[in-house]
Amino acid sequence: MSASLSLEVVPVTAFGQNCSILWNPETHHAVVVDPGGDVSRIMAFIERHGLSVDAIWLTHGHLDHAGGADALRKVLSHRQETPVPVIGPEKGDAPLLASIPEQAALFGLTGLENVTPDRFVTHGEKLECLGHEFEVRHVPGHTPGHVIFYDPAARFALVGDTLFAGSVGRTDLPYGNHEQLISSIRRELLPLGDDVTILPGHGPATTIGAERTGNSFLA
Secondary structure (H helix, E strand, C coil): CCCCCEEEEEEECCCCEEEEEEECCCCCEEEEECCCCCHHHHHHHHHHCCCEEEEEECCCCCHHHHCCHHHHHHHHHHHHCCCCCEECCCHHHHHHHCCHHHHHHCCCCCCCCCCCCCECCCCCCEEEECCEEEEEEECCCCCCCCEEEEECCCCEEEEECCEECCEECCCCCCCCCHHHHHHHHHHHHHHHCCCCEEEECCCCCEEHHHHHHHCHHHC
16 A cells, blocks of 8 residues: 555455555545445444544445444444445345345344445446546456546555455356456456555455466466
């Protein structure tokens, strides 16, 4: 990350999902990306670092990425005495965001909640935050409304469950489409450039270049 932007991953849920907290170390303003659950753990980090959260961003509507978003929004809005909006994904994921307890029940999980975003995002829009500009890119296939958040200046992208180190997102779940996912990755992620670092929703960070040459799903 750049000198003016810090990032910490807080693993949440039984799936070890990478809830990412981005913040400006000078202003202590922050954005929380994909708070799938374990809100007390996320809040402990926020309070330990004295952060003020400006927004919650969602890459897509699966339980482990969005299941804690509504609870976190409520806690933060009360603590900061100002509304903290939930932003994203694209509206194609609205049915998933409205069925999180049902998704959780399939895996024997409880305590995760539906969330209605304050607004959905659209492909190509820019999000100004923390002194940086993030591009929203629609990368469907894992889910219909899946988006990524790309910072061209920092050469970094939060890619949710689209592309992983050595793998790609699952498409055997409802609304999944493998051919669409591979096509979306080729169209929206690979052109970003081999030097771009990506942080997936699970597992370690990697680069576009490493996945272009070493990911068998993209061969």
